[in-house]
Amino acid sequence: MAKLEKQYMVKEVTDTFKKSSGVIVTNFEKLSVVEIDDLRRKLEKRSSQLVVTKNTLVKLALTESKYAEAAQFIQGTTGVAVYDDDPVAVAKTLFDFSKTHETFKVRGGIVDGALVSEEGTKKLSELPSKDVLRAMVLMRMKSPISGLVNVLNGTVRGLLIALNEIGKRKNG
Numbered sequence: 074m075a076k077l078e079k080q081y082m083v084k085e086v087t088d089t090f091k092k093s094s095g096v097i098v099t100n101f102e103k104l105s106v107v108e109i110d111d112l113r114r115k116l117e118k119r120s121s122q123l124v125v126t127k128n129t130l131v132k133l134a135l136t137e138s139k140y141a142e143a144a145q146f147i148q149g150t151t152g153v154a155v156y157d158d159d160p161v162a163v164a165k166t167l168f169d170f171s172k173t174h175e176t177f178k179v180r181g182g183i184v185d186g187a188l189v190s191e192e193g194t195k196k197l198s199e200l201p202s203k204d205v206l207r208a209m210v211l212m213r214m215k216s217p218i219s220g221l222v223n224v225l226n227g228t229v230r231g232l233l234i235a236l237n238e239i240g241k242r243k244n245g
Contacts, residue, residue: 090138097182121156164198
């Protein structure tokens with residue numbers, strides 16, 4: 074590969090890294106092209122992509138971007154999952170893929186500006202998704218209001234029952 078081509082590839086990968094919110098480094102040893110394409114399609118559904126190129130070029134791109142610390146995970150057959158929005162969804166996708174492909178491993182990465190190991194990435198994948206977290210927050214916000222409504226309804230209901238009993242006694 075000519076020097077000019079390498080510079081262009083490093084620039085392209087660096088630009089991809091700079092536009093992203095985080096990166097997760099993976100090892101996809103002994104996977105076929107079909108399996109890697111399957112992973113790419115799954116990641117694209119999560120607004121992310123898998124960058125695969127020579128390790129020296131990826132290390133250069135990482136050091137030229139804000140993810141220089143992630144270069145320590147680059148060894149062997151490496152792919153870098155780059156995401157824009159939801160690190161939990163990307164981590165879940167990667168770990169779900171690793172369950173069916175035992176040679177595929179997640180090494181670590183940079184999530185929200187912090188260096189995360191394989192274990193940290195695994196814990197991240199076990200968190201609920203953004204949509205589930207939003208629903209949980211909304212339920213928590215709704216809960217006190219629902220409780221207040223139930224208390225007020227109970228008071229009114231109790232008053233109506235008492236008035237009904239008084240009416241029955243006077244009429245009966």
